[in-house]
Amino acid sequence: MITNALVYELFTSTLETMIPLLIVAVGAMICEKSGVTNIALEGIMIFGAFVGCWFVKIAEPQTLVLAAAQSNLDKSILFIEGAFIGGIAGLLFSWLHAYASITMKADQTISATALNLVAPAIAIFVARSVIGGRHIEYKTTFKMTEVGSFADIPVIGDLFFKNVNVGFYMGIIILLLAYVFLYKTKTGLRLMACGENPHAADSLGVNIFKIRYGAVLTSGFLAGMGGFIFAASVGKSFEGTVSGFGFLAIAVLIFGNWRPFRVLFAAFFFGLMKTIAISYSSIPFLSALDINTNLYRMIPYVATLIVLVATSKSSRAPKAAGKIYDQGTR
Amino acid sequence: MKPHDILKRIGAFFKHIPTAIRAFFVGATFKKAMPSLVAIGAGLIFGIFTMFVIWLLVKVKVFNVINDPQLFRGIAKLLAGGFNKGMNSLGYMLYRAAPLILTGLAVGFAFKTGLFNIGAPGQLVFGALAAIIIGVKLSIPAPWHWMLCLIGGMAAGSLWGFIIGFLKSVFNVHEVVASIMMNYIAMYFAFWSLDAFNLRHRFVDSVTGQISLAPYTDTLAQTAWLPRGLADVFNGYTVNIGILIAIAAVVIMYIVLNKTTLGYQLKAAGFNRDASKYAGMNTKRDIMLSMAISGLLAGLAGAIIIMVPDKKMFTDQATMSSEFMSIGFDGISIALLGLSEPIGVGLAGLFLAYIRIGGDYIDQANYMKELADVITSVIIYFSALSVALYQFLQRRKKKKTADAAVLSGGDER
Numbered sequence: 075m076i077t078n079a080l081v082y083e084l085f086t087s088t089l090e091t092m093i094p095l096l097i098v099a100v101g102a103m104i105c106e107k108s109g110v111t112n113i114a115l116e117g118i119m120i121f122g123a124f125v126g127c128w129f130v131k132i133a134e135p136q137t138l139v140l141a142a143a144q145s146n147l148d149k150s151i152l153f154i155e156g157a158f159i160g161g162i163a164g165l166l167f168s169w170l171h172a173y174a175s176i177t178m179k180a181d182q183t184i185s186a187t188a189l190n191l192v193a194p195a196i197a198i199f200v201a202r203s204v205i206g207g208r209h210i211e212y213k214t215t216f217k218m219t220e221v222g223s224f225a226d227i228p229v230i231g232d233l234f235f236k237n238v239n240v241g242f243y244m245g246i247i248i249l250l251l252a253y254v255f256l257y258k259t260k261t262g263l264r265l266m267a268c269g270e271n272p273h274a275a276d277s278l279g280v281n282i283f284k285i286r287y288g289a290v291l292t293s294g295f296l297a298g299m300g301g302f303i304f305a306a307s308v309g310k311s312f313e314g315t316v317s318g319f320g321f322l323a324i325a326v327l328i329f330g331n332w333r334p335f336r337v338l339f340a341a342f343f344f345g346l347m348k349t350i351a352i353s354y355s356s357i358p359f360l361s362a363l364d365i366n367t368n369l370y371r372m373i374p375y376v377a378t379l380i381v382l383v384a385t386s387k388s389s390r391a392p393k394a395a396g397k398i399y400d401q402g403t404r
Numbered sequence: 405m406k407p408h409d410i411l412k413r414i415g416a417f418f419k420h421i422p423t424a425i426r427a428f429f430v431g432a433t434f435k436k437a438m439p440s441l442v443a444i445g446a447g448l449i450f451g452i453f454t455m456f457v458i459w460l461l462v463k464v465k466v467f468n469v470i471n472d473p474q475l476f477r478g479i480a481k482l483l484a485g486g487f488n489k490g491m492n493s494l495g496y497m498l499y500r501a502a503p504l505i506l507t508g509l510a511v512g513f514a515f516k517t518g519l520f521n522i523g524a525p526g527q528l529v530f531g532a533l534a535a536i537i538i539g540v541k542l543s544i545p546a547p548w549h550w551m552l553c554l555i556g557g558m559a560a561g562s563l564w565g566f567i568i569g570f571l572k573s574v575f576n577v578h579e580v581v582a583s584i585m586m587n588y589i590a591m592y593f594a595f596w597s598l599d600a601f602n603l604r605h606r607f608v609d610s611v612t613g614q615i616s617l618a619p620y621t622d623t624l625a626q627t628a629w630l631p632r633g634l635a636d637v638f639n640g641y642t643v644n645i646g647i648l649i650a651i652a653a654v655v656i657m658y659i660v661l662n663k664t665t666l667g668y669q670l671k672a673a674g675f676n677r678d679a680s681k682y683a684g685m686n687t688k689r690d691i692m693l694s695m696a697i698s699g700l701l702a703g704l705a706g707a708i709i710i711m712v713p714d715k716k717m718f719t720d721q722a723t724m725s726s727e728f729m730s731i732g733f734d735g736i737s738i739a740l741l742g743l744s745e746p747i748g749v750g751l752a753g754l755f756l757a758y759i760r761i762g763g764d765y766i767d768q769a770n771y772m773k774e775l776a777d778v779i780t781s782v783i784i785y786f787s788a789l790s791v792a793l794y795q796f797l798q799r800r801k802k803k804k805t806a807d808a809a810v811l812s813g814g815d816e817r
Contacts, residue, residue: 174785174788178788179792181788183520183740188784189785191780191784192778195781198774199777324580328580328581366599368592368593375586376585379589382571382575383575383577
């Protein structure tokens with residue numbers, strides 16, 4: 075029997091997986107639309123999560139009892155602060171990528187690979203040097219069982235206002251802001267022009283340099299934030315990994331065809347598949363199949379590939395993404 | 405031939421050596437390698453500086469550690485790298501370098517042909533999986549068994565790479581996404597296969613007498629181990645032929661890329677896919693072929709990793725990614741540092757193994773071994789900058805000579 079409770083449980087679990095992917099993919103979208111590819115997201119996420127979790131460890135109530143007794147508001151404020159600080163860390167970290175790939179006109183893959191490599195190494199190196207172990211552990215549970223009186227609304231309350239952390243609302247707001255920014259403001263349209271035809275944009279007086287810097291730093295901020303949100307929703311300990319979510323976010327971006335609401339759909343689809351893969355044993359007709367666990371674990375990746383096969387013919391990647399902008403070339 | 409002539413020839417040969425060396429240092433090879441060398445220097449300086457800062461912070465008691473880091477011992481250990489225990493650790497370095505060089509070649513080859521093969525981790529896992537299935541399940545006499553393992557590993561990796569190329573060329577699926585998905589699929593497929601082929605080690609509980617499955621596989625049959633030897637030369641460390649395979653791969657890839665029509669064609673597609681299509685090359689076939697070759701090399705690396713005594717494949721994600729998949733990602737760094745040139749990749753692979761071993765030894769001076777990875781990534785970052793800087797200087801030089809030419813031209817008139 076599929077009960078309502080099971081549906082709600084699967085749905086909230088889907089949201090939990092979806093949100094970090096969505097936020098990071100939105101950052102990647104802004105970055106790629108300005109013409110800079112950013113495969114450093116994995117590293118930036120790790121760095122943001124590392125700094126954010128460390129902040130939470132310092133800022134939270136230091137005893138288990140007090141940490142458990144925090145109200146929803148306290149928790150949410152701590153969460154938002156952690157996400158913000160993680161975001162700032164990500165922004166500063168992504169500066170390295172921006173400097174190399176925009177100012178120095180270096181190969182974008184190389185500097186990004188360096189960032190991906192350095193982040194986990196720094197996280198583990200610093201944690202082991204200062205704390206003495208690779209785990210950064212904290213005590214606060216960010217998930218809220220019920221969000222005020224919103225939780226009493228039938229269906230919607232169960233879907234969106236129970237067992238969530240505040241990251242979900244942040245993710246949706248960020249998506250809407252990104253949409254409005256890209257398609258409804260002058261700067262946003264200019265940014266997209268930089269990614270399609272930088273020479274034309276330059277000739278119209280758009281400052282490619284500034285716009286690309288802004289885009290890379292924004293994606294760094296969002297990736298750092300996404301990293302913290304990932305770490306905060308997975309458990310109470312961070313150990314220098316975000317389980318490949320940075321790469322998956324790039325996959326979600328390409329799957330979402332560089333469009334905000336398709337990215338939302340792609341993130342949701344992937345989150346749903348991942349939830350099914352993890353909790354198949356509580357879904358009656360799937361557990362009845364009695365297949366090896368590892369085959370279920372493949373579902374999200376195989377399903378994404380199948381969808382990509384079906385939709386990639388009409389791919390709309392920004393034309394100048396990944397290309398170095400040099401005024402001298404034609 | 406008279407002895408005199410032979411001596412003359414030998415003399416002539418030696419006379420050429422200084423010229424060859426000089427040609428290397430002023431020649432195009434050295435100029436090309438310059439950015440990487442500068443980056444390596446900068447990275448090492450950065451690493452030593454970090455060690456100094458940590459030492460200083462501990463000295464002034466900003467944070468406390470159980471064992472104080474020893475600055476000079478640490479620096480010596482780090483720089484000594486593969487020479488820490490003389491020939492012994494040098495043998496170990498060659499052992500570690502072999503799969504690194506092969507994955508570097510895999511990624512570098514794909515770069516050369518205009519593809520970003522971030523799927524090397526998955527191809528490597530697949531190669532290792534094929535080798536372990538053949539190595540555990542079949543019993544064949546020695547030379548054939550390990551050869552078959554290698555071939556199986558290459559075929560499996562090649563297949564996994566080919567699928568990515570197929571998805572890209574036929575369905576226009578971006579190779580980066582396809583690669584990332586295929587990496588995860590390969591990992592879970594491997595876990596599934598270990599169950600499906602009954603590869604997991606069984607042990608009998610001494611008390612209850614029940615048979616249970618261990619979270620790791622059986623080891624390969626002895627006939628499937630790579631030939632090993634030279635314990636005398638490497639002071640007790642037994643090296644296997646992995647490094648020879650890697651060197652052979654470097655030579656073969658060098659020839660394929662530089663001396664064959666196929667290599668020329670694949671490289672042309674890397675420069676400009678539209679132009680090579682216009683010139684009548686089958687670019688769709690080329691994509692599949694490059695990915696298959698790239699996957700073959702990564703699969704070979706996976707097979708080499710597993711074909712040593714007492715090596716097991718574990719059934720958990722953390723071990724799988726640290727023992728197999730991370731080497732695939734290292735391939736990206738090595739390819740970048742080696743500028744995707746086979747010989748450069750060979751040297752970069754050796755260097756990474758060298759510095760990693762140095763990192764292992766700085767533990768003895770109470771530093772964390774992750775420092776080696778920090779240094780490597782700083783090196784790669786600087787190599788990106790120095791290539792750009794080098795090109796910038798070249799451009800300026802060219803512009804200056806062009807200006808000078810214009811000026812002198814004006815004087816003549």
